[in-house]
Amino acid sequence: METIHTLQEFMLHTKNVTYVLMVAALVGITWFWLFLTERDEE
Amino acid sequence: MSEDATTMGKPVFSPFNIAAGVILLVGGVLTILRFTFGFDAVTNLSDYNPWGIWISFDLLCGVALAAGGFVTSAAVYLFGMKQYRVAVRPAILTGFLGYALVVIALHYDVGRPWRLPYPFLVRQGTTSLLFEVAACVALYLTVLFIEFSPAALEWLGLKRARSIVVKLTLLLTILGVVLSTLHQSSLGALFLLAPSKLHPLWYTPYLPIYFFVTAVIAGLSMVIFESTMAHRFFFHKMDEAHLAEKDVLPLGFGKAAAFVLAGYFIVKVIGISTGNNWHYLATGYGIWYLVELLGFVALPAFLYAVGVRDKNITLIRWTAAWSVLGIIVNRFNVCLVAFNWHLPTSERYFPHWMEIGISVFIVTLGVLIYRFIVTRMPVLYEHPDYDAH
Numbered sequence: 001m002e003t004i005h006t007l008q009e010f011m012l013h014t015k016n017v018t019y020v021l022m023v024a025a026l027v028g029i030t031w032f033w034l035f036l037t038e039r040d041e042e
Numbered sequence: 043m044s045e046d047a048t049t050m051g052k053p054v055f056s057p058f059n060i061a062a063g064v065i066l067l068v069g070g071v072l073t074i075l076r077f078t079f080g081f082d083a084v085t086n087l088s089d090y091n092p093w094g095i096w097i098s099f100d101l102l103c104g105v106a107l108a109a110g111g112f113v114t115s116a117a118v119y120l121f122g123m124k125q126y127r128v129a130v131r132p133a134i135l136t137g138f139l140g141y142a143l144v145v146i147a148l149h150y151d152v153g154r155p156w157r158l159p160y161p162f163l164v165r166q167g168t169t170s171l172l173f174e175v176a177a178c179v180a181l182y183l184t185v186l187f188i189e190f191s192p193a194a195l196e197w198l199g200l201k202r203a204r205s206i207v208v209k210l211t212l213l214l215t216i217l218g219v220v221l222s223t224l225h226q227s228s229l230g231a232l233f234l235l236a237p238s239k240l241h242p243l244w245y246t247p248y249l250p251i252y253f254f255v256t257a258v259i260a261g262l263s264m265v266i267f268e269s270t271m272a273h274r275f276f277f278h279k280m281d282e283a284h285l286a287e288k289d290v291l292p293l294g295f296g297k298a299a300a301f302v303l304a305g306y307f308i309v310k311v312i313g314i315s316t317g318n319n320w321h322y323l324a325t326g327y328g329i330w331y332l333v334e335l336l337g338f339v340a341l342p343a344f345l346y347a348v349g350v351r352d353k354n355i356t357l358i359r360w361t362a363a364w365s366v367l368g369i370i371v372n373r374f375n376v377c378l379v380a381f382n383w384h385l386p387t388s389e390r391y392f393p394h395w396m397e398i399g400i401s402v403f404i405v406t407l408g409v410l411i412y413r414f415i416v417t418r419m420p421v422l423y424e425h426p427d428y429d430a431h
Contacts, residue, residue: 010318016406018315025308032304036297 046211051128062406072396076150084396090382091391093151098377100147101400102128102229103138103370105179106253109261109266111137111186112215112222117298119215127430128284130393131193131289131421132272133265135412138186143408150400171228171235182218196428197419204428226257229406233376241380243322243331246313249376260369262299263342266292266362276416278343280424289355299365300346307339327383334375338368 004010053059059167114133117123127336149155162180169172188207195204230253237245256396269291278284314320322328340367349357378391417421424430 004318014316014318016319016411018312021311021315025311029308032343032347033301036300036350039351 048186061355062410065403065406066410068134068246068399069122069189069406072399072403073150073394076400081153084394084400086391086394086397088346088389088391090385090389093377094391095378095393095397095401096147096151098374099370100404101144101151102373102377104144104225105229106146106257106373107258107264107366108137108140108144109226109257110265111189111261112218112260114265115189115215116219119212121221123294125290126287126294128287128424129265129269131190132268132416133261134186134190135193135415135421136264136268138183138190139408139412141183141186143404144179145183146267146407147401147404165218171232175228175232178221178228181312182221182225185214185217185221189218193401193415193419196425201428212357222257223254227251227252227254230376236381239382239384241322241327241383242317242319242377243314243327244376244380247312248319250307251309252306252313255302255309256369259306259365262295262302263362263365263369266295266299266359267366270359270362272416272422276422279416279422283424284422288355292355292358292362293350293353296361298344299349299362300343300350303339303343303346303365307335307343310335310339330375330379332372334368338371340366342368 004013072084081087085096087092108134114126114130118130148158152158158176161167161173161176188210188429191207192204195201195207227250230249230251233240233249234247235247269287273280273285275287314323323332330397342361345361345364348354349361382390420428
């Protein structure tokens with residue numbers, strides 16, 4: 001893990017991770033919604 | 043459904059009544075001790091730990107678990123989900139009793155309870171979050187009282203007063219949603235004042251959002267849980283419409299709870315990420331945090347979803363009870379477990395048995411008042427003389 005010295009480095013690091021997580025979250029929540037509603041018509 | 047038919051033949055000295063009687067008796071003695079000898083006599087509170095379970099359980103859990111009132115009335119009157127209409131009155135009643143008990147519990151917890159009206163009458167302190175919480179709770183308790191009053195007015199036969207209050211339904215629902223959004227989130231925001239005292243995994247600028255979202259989850263789960271209890275113990279008081287919603291309500295509310303829990307799981311993970319607190323997950327507190335996150339957020343989200351997909355009402359009901367427990371765990375974590383986390387073990391707070399006794403006393407009081415009301419007023423059935431509103 002890279003060393004964080006400044007607020008700029010902290011924000012850059014946490015935003016990088018959060019952006020990747022958000023992509024996963026958007027895919028995940030879409031999958032979850034489909035899983036939840038898959039049998040609604042039955 | 044007549045009162046005579048349901049109460050006749052039931053022994054006064056049933057196990058429940060005896061247990062409730064003993065709890066009330068002990069609670070009464072503890073109440074006298076609390077108000078005559080002060081905190082020292084009945085609590086383990088100290089300068090390091092100025093609040094204990096009367097705040098974490100009675101207040102924070104009480105307010106969260108009473109959120110079913112605004113969630114259900116918003117679903118029915120604002121989002122037009124009329125299929126849940128019969129669930130509104132029981133939910134409003136639970137909400138009203140929940141908030142009323144919170145106010146009663148506050149009298150035990152604050153040092154000088156007679157000063158509770160001071161924020162309104164003496165000094166407003168409008169820059170304080172507690173002022174907002176106090177104002178919203180007081181106003182919302184009033185709103186819930188008016189929202190529930192049609193049932194009492196029908197019971198009393200006051201048709202004219204009832205028709206006036208019923209016309210206010212939409213306004214009261216909007217007020218309820220606004221006030222709940224404000225104070226549920228502000229209760230979380232209170233902990234923003236103490237960044238050095240709350241463990242970094244629980245401390246995040248998103249705390250107000252977490253508290254509001256978990257209140258919605260608590261509301262949905264509590265309505266399912268309360269409906270389960272009502273169908274088990276008060277089924278004889280229900281009419282056809284209420285009996286028919288037995289399966290409809292868990293499926294609808296379970297679906298909503300599953301999705302909100304999934305969203306909550308995401309914002310919780312984002313909270314760790316924006317604070318860069320990943321390294322704490324490998325500590326003891328981190329493991330407990332993961333228990334909360336995976337065991338009481340991810341797991342119920344998945345179980346609710348499986349229950350809804352398979353139309354497994356039993357699974358949904360158990361998941362609702364588990365979710366209610368999860369909300370209690372969360373409020374205890376923020377308010378007690380992760381609070382003052384840096385203190386040595388010898389200085390940490392553990393509740394005195396009398397504190398627990400008073401909390402049990404207050405919950406028992408709520409259950410007894412609930413039973414008194416639903417066995418008399420048209421809560422679980424529609425009064426034949428009035429149209430549904």
